[in-house]
Amino acid sequence: MITALELGLIYALVALGVYLTFRILNFPDLTVDGSFTSGAATAAVLIVNGTDPFLASAAAFVVGALAGLITGLLHTKGNINGLLAGILTMIGLYSINLRIMGGANIPLLGEDTLISGLRDVAGSGWTSVLVLVAMALVFKLIIDWFLHTDSGLALQATGDNEQMITSFAVSTDRMKIIGLMISNGLVGLGGAIVAQFQGFADIGMGIGLILVGLASVIVGQAIFGTRVVMQATLAVVLGAVVYRLAIQFALNVGLNPNDMKLMSAVLVVAALLLPQWKGFQRIAQWRKNRTALDAAGDATLTSEAKTHGEKVR
Amino acid sequence: MLNVSEVSKTFFPGTVNERRALDDVNLQLAAGDFVTVIGSNGAGKSTVLNTVAGRITQEKGVVELENRDVSKLKEHQRAAQIGRVFQDPMAGTSPNLTIEQNLSLADRRGYSRGLRLGVTASKRERFAEALKVLELGLEDRLRAKVGLLSGGQRQALSLLMATLSQPKVLLLDEHTAALDPQRAELVTRLTTKIVKEQKLTTLMVTHNMAQALEVGNRLIMMHEGRIILDVSDEEKEKLAPGDLLAEFSKIKGAVVDDKTMLQ
Numbered sequence: 001m002i003t004a005l006e007l008g009l010i011y012a013l014v015a016l017g018v019y020l021t022f023r024i025l026n027f028p029d030l031t032v033d034g035s036f037t038s039g040a041a042t043a044a045v046l047i048v049n050g051t052d053p054f055l056a057s058a059a060a061f062v063v064g065a066l067a068g069l070i071t072g073l074l075h076t077k078g079n080i081n082g083l084l085a086g087i088l089t090m091i092g093l094y095s096i097n098l099r100i101m102g103g104a105n106i107p108l109l110g111e112d113t114l115i116s117g118l119r120d121v122a123g124s125g126w127t128s129v130l131v132l133v134a135m136a137l138v139f140k141l142i143i144d145w146f147l148h149t150d151s152g153l154a155l156q157a158t159g160d161n162e163q164m165i166t167s168f169a170v171s172t173d174r175m176k177i178i179g180l181m182i183s184n185g186l187v188g189l190g191g192a193i194v195a196q197f198q199g200f201a202d203i204g205m206g207i208g209l210i211l212v213g214l215a216s217v218i219v220g221q222a223i224f225g226t227r228v229v230m231q232a233t234l235a236v237v238l239g240a241v242v243y244r245l246a247i248q249f250a251l252n253v254g255l256n257p258n259d260m261k262l263m264s265a266v267l268v269v270a271a272l273l274l275p276q277w278k279g280f281q282r283i284a285q286w287r288k289n290r291t292a293l294d295a296a297g298d299a300t301l302t303s304e305a306k307t308h309g310e311k312v313r
Numbered sequence: 314m315l316n317v318s319e320v321s322k323t324f325f326p327g328t329v330n331e332r333r334a335l336d337d338v339n340l341q342l343a344a345g346d347f348v349t350v351i352g353s354n355g356a357g358k359s360t361v362l363n364t365v366a367g368r369i370t371q372e373k374g375v376v377e378l379e380n381r382d383v384s385k386l387k388e389h390q391r392a393a394q395i396g397r398v399f400q401d402p403m404a405g406t407s408p409n410l411t412i413e414q415n416l417s418l419a420d421r422r423g424y425s426r427g428l429r430l431g432v433t434a435s436k437r438e439r440f441a442e443a444l445k446v447l448e449l450g451l452e453d454r455l456r457a458k459v460g461l462l463s464g465g466q467r468q469a470l471s472l473l474m475a476t477l478s479q480p481k482v483l484l485l486d487e488h489t490a491a492l493d494p495q496r497a498e499l500v501t502r503l504t505t506k507i508v509k510e511q512k513l514t515t516l517m518v519t520h521n522m523a524q525a526l527e528v529g530n531r532l533i534m535m536h537e538g539r540i541i542l543d544v545s546d547e548e549k550e551k552l553a554p555g556d557l558l559a560e561f562s563k564i565k566g567a568v569v570d571d572k573t574m575l576q
């Protein structure tokens with residue numbers, strides 16, 4: 001239970017990264033499968049060679065961001081379809097990750113890592129969970145803040161209405177590249193911390209990660225709502241934790257770790273299909289009416305406004 | 314101020330779908346000119362605006378803004394000096410952002426966008442003040458998402474946003490066409506008011522001949538990619554919708570398209 005909570009909070013970084021591309025930029029980015037492992041590989045190699053684990057993790061962020069940069073350039077300057085651009089980078093990274101690691105696996109047992117540091121300070125009980133809660137919240141708050149700056153608003157508008165934001169002198173190419181870099185930077189950092197948590201980096205650890213991120217985003221937002229950015233990012237963090245708890249539950253009832261990819265896929269499918277189910281729609285409608293009234297503050301909700309209403313974010 | 318010279322544009326050249334949208338168009342606007350543009354469907358009105366904005370690149374000719382050749386600049390680069398309102402009321406705003414956030418995006422046109430907060434207390438006050446001009450009560454709903462507004466409200470907001478940071482040139486492409494008559498009236502009134510106050514150099518496409526004659530100091534008529542009529546000031550004031558229709562019917566085969574005629 002505590003392990004699941006801790007892992008969920010670490011994976012919250014990944015989920016926040018996926019939120020930035022999928023929800024904010026409306027860009028289905030598959031780079032993350034590769035950049036997650038790149039981050040883990042970079043941090044592991046550096047730590048084994050004696051680098052401070054904080055620096056090593058920061059380097060993982062940078063390497064992840066570079067992966068995002070490549071996808072962004074392929075898509076914007078190369079006019080390659082976004083899905084394909086992500087797949088190309090992801091596949092290319094597989095070889096690069098093997099080069100970084102010099103093999104398929106790097107053990108970190110006995111090394112000084114962020115997690116060993118955490119255990120020294122906070123043990124492995126609720127205190128360490130609290131520390132990780134604080135970490136996840138700090139990143140959530142940084143993203144909340146960023147999305148409300150001039151740049152962040154331009155990033156949001158890029159995912160919302162490209163024609164409009166172009167007409168206000170913003171390069172949508174540039175915003176997409178920035179968004180992909182931050183997103184993959186977070187994912188790389190997530191990979192680095194996961195590697196330190198489990199005690200090794202492995203060439204296969206990023207496979208299917210996109211589904212983990214998506215499941216967290218979709219499940220979290222379905223349960224906890226998306227009315228404003230601050231609520232949406234909190235939902236994403238909680239979604240990552242819920243996802244880990246669900247996995248833990250599945251393991252407890254007898255599924256084995258190899259079944260987890262199928263489980264992630266089923267979870268995402270369920271989260272996508274559930275909203276189409278009538279009973280669920282009624283609940284959603286009820287909630288939407290309530291929030292719409294909150295937001296409008298008066299009763300000027302015309303039928304027109306409803307049809308052009310909010311895209312669920 | 315704005316100089317469009319010898320601009321031509323052909324879509325799908327060399328194919329069966331080849332379509333000459335602009336044919337050697339010459340158009341000069343002095344600072345403060347408010348030009349209305351009329352013409353049949355497919356005459357090339359939107360294409361002229363899109364070439365000025367850089368959304369479409371011409372194959373021949375140059376576009377100059379304040380004596381500077383901007384032909385090679387990308388759309389977002391030219392947008393630092395050009396404000397636009399589109400026909401579709403959904404096109405000019407970001408529906409998932411709030412009214413104040415949309416205004417903040419518009420406010421930064423032409424300036425760098427860094428890591429300062431987009432909306433601050435002082436900006437909010439300024440935005441509320443600007444919104445009062447619209448007389449729609451939007452100043453009390455700064456934090457409502459724009460997606461919740463009606464089409465007319467959104468178009469009025471689009472107009473305010475397009476003119477908030479005083480662009481050199483304002484391009485309006487049938488920006489009242491999708492609205493009901495009452496809202497269209499409101500947006501037209503706001504347009505003349507704002508253009509006059511800020512002395513904006515403006516190109517406004519419209520299908521409504523009465524409106525084309527009523528507003529602005531100059532009128533051009535387009536047909537098949539060419540400007541076939543260009544009247545200004547007193548000459549324009551003497552014209553009536555009937556004269557424009559006569560002008561239209563002089564062109565054999567031109568489809569007369571005037572919404573006022575249908576009413």
Ligand SMILES: Nc1ncnc2c1ncn2[C@@H]1O[C@H](COP(=O)(O)OP(=O)(O)OP(=O)(O)O)[C@@H](O)[C@H]1O
Binds near residue numbers: 324357359
């Ligand atoms: N992006 C495009 N691709 C191909 N053809 C285009 C494109 N834009 C315009 N055209 C063609 O160019 C010609 C001029 O179109 P344009 O949109 O400028 O006309 P318009 O005067 O604005 O007409 P309307 O009154 O219908 O808006 C038309 O024949 C149109 O089919």
Ligand SMILES: [Mg+2]
Binds near residue numbers: 358359360486
């Ligand atoms: Mg048009």
